[in-house]
Amino acid sequence: MNEEQPETTATILHADLDAFYASVEQLLDPSLRGKPIAVGGGVVLAASYEAKAFGVRGGMPGRRARELCPQLIFVSGHFKDYQRLGGAAIKVLNDFTPLVERISIDEAFADVAGCIHLFGSPAEIARAIRRRVRAEIGLPISIGVARTKHLAKIASQVAKPDGLVIVDPDTELDFLHNLPVELMWGVGPVTKARLAQIGVLTIGQLAKTPGWSLERLLGPAAGEKLTALAWNRDPREIKTQRRARSAGAQSALGRKPAEERIIRPTLRHLADRVATRLRAKSRAARTVTVRVRFADLHSITRSMTLDAPISSTAMLADIAEELVRAALAENPDEKVISLLAISVSHLEERPQLQLELPLGLEDEQRRPGSKKGMRRWLADRAVDLIRDRFGWQAVGYGSVMFGMSRSVPDEFRELAEKDL
DNA sequence: TCTGGGGTCCTAGGACCC
DNA sequence: TCTGGGGTCCTAGGACCC
Numbered sequence: 001m002n003e004e005q006p007e008t009t010a011t012i013l014h015a016d017l018d019a020f021y022a023s024v025e026q027l028l029d030p031s032l033r034g035k036p037i038a039v040g041g042g043v044v045l046a047a048s049y050e051a052k053a054f055g056v057r058g059g060m061p062g063r064r065a066r067e068l069c070p071q072l073i074f075v076s077g078h079f080k081d082y083q084r085l086g087g088a089a090i091k092v093l094n095d096f097t098p099l100v101e102r103i104s105i106d107e108a109f110a111d112v113a114g115c116i117h118l119f120g121s122p123a124e125i126a127r128a129i130r131r132r133v134r135a136e137i138g139l140p141i142s143i144g145v146a147r148t149k150h151l152a153k154i155a156s157q158v159a160k161p162d163g164l165v166i167v168d169p170d171t172e173l174d175f176l177h178n179l180p181v182e183l184m185w186g187v188g189p190v191t192k193a194r195l196a197q198i199g200v201l202t203i204g205q206l207a208k209t210p211g212w213s214l215e216r217l218l219g220p221a222a223g224e225k226l227t228a229l230a231w232n233r234d235p236r237e238i239k240t241q242r243r244a245r246s247a248g249a250q251s252a253l254g255r256k257p258a259e260e261r262i263i264r265p266t267l268r269h270l271a272d273r274v275a276t277r278l279r280a281k282s283r284a285a286r287t288v289t290v291r292v293r294f295a296d297l298h299s300i301t302r303s304m305t306l307d308a309p310i311s312s313t314a315m316l317a318d319i320a321e322e323l324v325r326a327a328l329a330e331n332p333d334e335k336v337i338s339l340l341a342i343s344v345s346h347l348e349e350r351p352q353l354q355l356e357l358p359l360g361l362e363d364e365q366r367r368p369g370s371k372k373g374m375r376r377w378l379a380d381r382a383v384d385l386i387r388d389r390f391g392w393q394a395v396g397y398g399s400v401m402f403g404m405s406r407s408v409p410d411e412f413r414e415l416a417e418k419d420l
Numbered sequence: 421t422c423t424g425g426g427g428t429c430c431t432a433g434g435a436c437c438c
Numbered sequence: 439t440c441t442g443g444g445g446t447c448c449t450a451g452g453a454c455c456c
Contacts, residue, residue: 040424042424043423043424043425044424045424045425058424058456059423059424059425060423061421061422061423061424063421064421064422064423067421103455103456104427104455104456105456106456107456185454185455186429186453186454186455187454188453188454188455189453189454190452190453190454191453191454219430219431220430220431221429221430221431222430222453244426244427244428245427245428245429246426246427246428247426247427248425248426248427249425249426250424250425250426251424251425252423252424252425287448287449289449289450296422297422297423299451300450300451301449301450301451302449302450303448303449303450304448304449305447305448305449338423339424341425343426343427408424408425412424412425413424413425413426415425415426416425416426416427416456417425417426417427418426418427425456426455426456427454427455427456428453428454428455429452429453429454429455430451430452430453430454431450431451431452431453432449432450432451433448433449433450434447434448434449435446435447435448435449436445436446436447436448437444437445437446437447438443438444438445
């Protein structure tokens with residue numbers, strides 16, 4: 001036992017359920033096993049490995065997917081089961097250590113340094129987790145084990161499907177440097193292409209590229225970060241819970257005229273979704289950002305930062321409308337829009353008292369002394385209470401509830417929402 | 421036949437203050 | 439009158455991730 005031992009041991013796990021939504025569907029309906037399936041319809045939300053073999057990918061239009069794979073089976077999602085089974089898998093990790101950082105519905109980091117004396121080496125723990133998730137939940141899960149989060153994440157990607165990769169600290173750079181740059185966290189299509197311009201294709205080549213060269217190519221922050229990651233210097237620790245820094249909602253519209261009758265109800269619906277989430281967590285936001293995407297899929301954003309935070313649906317909707325109106329006025333040639341989005345940031349804590357009692361309403365009044373703030377507060381409160389008892393659909397904005405073409409079910413949206 | 425939805429972080433320019 | 443510098447906040451856009 002020498003002093004450096006703890007620092008040179010690989011104790012970070014990255015666990016990632018394989019083709020999660022599709023695997024759940026194959027679990028629930030055995031007749032789907034071994035077959036190419038896609039969750040969704042108009043758009044592919046997830047594809048099984050059998051479907052991926054044909055080039056089917058998430059986010060792909062259903063029509064395109066069918067072209068690539070004529071025998072593709074489309075299934076509508078069992079979203080409640082995704083929630084339940086994803087949670088169950090995380091719980092298995094939690095049985096070994098409280099140091100679990102959930103990244104999304106199907107993915108988490110864990111640091112097992114503190115529980116080796118109880119459960120054995122990280123490798124043994126990883127094998128036990130995989131066994132249990134398979135036996136108790138019925139799903140395949142891949143795990144990477146390494147000294148840092150970044151390397152553990154890469155290892156789990158390499159392990160897929162249904163595998164385990166343990167990266168020995170003594171040989172971690174040999175492992176890392178032979179891999180292509182796009183496996184790195186933060187290297188997407190654009191960065192990959194830029195790196196290719198200077199002949200950098202592997203992480204090893206990236207590691208040996210001078211800092212100034214990367215900085216010029218990718219900017220100071222990205223340059224420094226990628227160099228550090230390429231040498232497996234990743235300072236990030238496991239964060240068991242972190243709060244969201246922003247929240248938003250968007251709606252793809254197909255092709256719609258940029259007119260009031262489309263924009264108003266859509267923005268009200270989006271504001272309703274966002275503001276309701278804020279109020280449910282006793283939070284309020286100071287910055288409102290809208291995004292308008294045009295027919296050619298290029299988009300613009302407009303934002304406004306307020307002196308005081310807001311959480312009222314009507315207030316958020318009004319501000320969003322103003323921003324969108326101004327954005328459209330600046331682009332008079334754009335007659336067709338394909339998406340509207342609202343997002344809020346600069347989130348602040350709103351004491352529970354203000355949810356219970358209409359105090360501090362001056363914040364949300366443009367003209368102090370008007371009764372608008374009070375009315376809005378009462379209206380939000382009433383809607384929130386009714387939904388608490390009878391569900392989201394029980395009440396809403398009339399013009400919005402009908403005639404909205406939902407390309408994606410609301411339950412699917414909820415799966416992606418982070419805890420405020 | 422043009423591509424869903426919810427997030428994080430970075431950059432660059434400008435306003436404003438000291 | 440012109441000159442310099444640092445820090446913070448806001449805005450718009452973009453890359454990336456699941």
